[in-house]
Amino acid sequence: MRAPAAAGPHAGIPAAxxxxxxxxxxxGAGETQVHALADVSVTFPAGSWTAVMGPSxxxxxxxxxxxxxxxRVTAGRVLLAGQDxxxxxxxxxxxxxxxxxxxVFQNLNLIGSLTAEQNVALPLRLAGARPSRRDVQTALADVGLADRGRHRPRELSGGQQQRVAIARAMVTRPSVLFADEPTGALDTGSARTVLRLLRRMVDAGGQTVVMVTHxxxxxxxxxxxxxLSDGRIADRLLRPSAAQVAERLTRLEG
Incomplete structure (x- = not known):
């Protein structure tokens, strides 16, 4: 099963x-078995940003x-970028x-011995490509860190480290970005910056963002x-306010 391909910068990637x-x-098994997900069907369209929420x-x-x-799933099917x-x-x-x-994860997984530029270039090197210095510098400039490329993670604030992690994720121009609590450890100002970057990836880059957040x-x-609640989809909201999200989450947690 393949969805229709999307046009634009990610041509060839399906519309979902x-x-x-x-x-x-x-x-696990038997009496100790945990059902983390139970019969979940969900689609994340191209060029969209979806937040995934629910109680602990x-x-x-x-x-x-x-x-x-x-x-690995126990049952069901998963299609990613047009592939089963x-x-x-x-x-x-x-x-x-x-x-x-x-x-992009809350645990940034930046390599402490590498500079910001080297951390950003790493995915390209792992893919067997020769990183373009201009591409790496552009990715850092896009996240507001053009002047921090030679700094190592310990020389950067938490918000700056998170932006390096986003630049690292952006440099390969992925069609899909998965983010797990990307603002969870940040102050309010840094969190706003990260959210603006994710918004731009969707609106300007046509990329798909799936983000877990509390x-x-x-x-x-x-x-x-x-x-989500008890491993099942409990509700969906389109373009909600923060107050609407908080109310729905409180109801699920109650």
């Missing part, structure tokens, strides 16, 4: 580059990891992620919010 069909993910243990990160091919990855090999997943997927303000920056 992330699709989950009746996905379940179980851990609702399956948010599991959904993100299954959608990105970082975790349900039974893909590790090598196939690695090639696909390097070609079409970017990641923050109603961050979620309200997205085009849509999907709420």
């Amino acid at each position: 580059p992330v699709q989950l069909y009746q996905v379940s993910r179980h851990y 243990g609702s399956g948010k990160s599991t959904l993100l990891h299954c959608a990105a091919g970082l975790d 990855i349900t039974h893909a090999t590790d090598a196939e997943l690695t090639r696909l992620r390097r070609r079409a997927v970017g990641f 923050d109603p303000v961050a979620a309200a920056s997205a085009d849509a919010v999907v709420f």
Whole structure:
């Protein structure tokens, strides 16, 4: 099953580059088995930003990891960037992620011994490409760090480190960006900067962003919010306010 391809900068990528069909993910067996996801079907359209929310243990990160091919589903199907990855090999997943997927996590995974420029260039090197210095500098300039390329992570603030992580994710021009609590450890000003960057990736770059967050303000920056509860989709909101997100989340947590 393949969705129609999108036009524009990511031609060849389907109009819904992330699709989950009746996905379940179980851990353990017998009486101790945990049903992290249960029969979840959801589509993330091209050029859209979706926030995924829910109470602790609702399956948010599991959904993100299954959608990105970082975790295997127990049942159902997952399509990513036009490919069915349900039974893909590790090598196939690695090639696909390097070609079409970017990641930004709260745990930034920056390499402390490398400069910001070297951290940003790393995905290109891992993909076997020779990084263009101009591409790397442009990615850093896009996140407001044109003058920090020679700095190592310890010489940067938390917000600046997060922006380096976003530049690293952007440099390969992925069609899909997965973000897990990208503003969770940031102050309000740095969080706003990161959210503006994600918005620009969607509006100017036509990229798809899927973001797990616990923050109603961050979620309200997205085009849509999907709420999980007990491993199932409990609700959806389109273009909600932060107050609407907070009210719906409180109701689920109650």
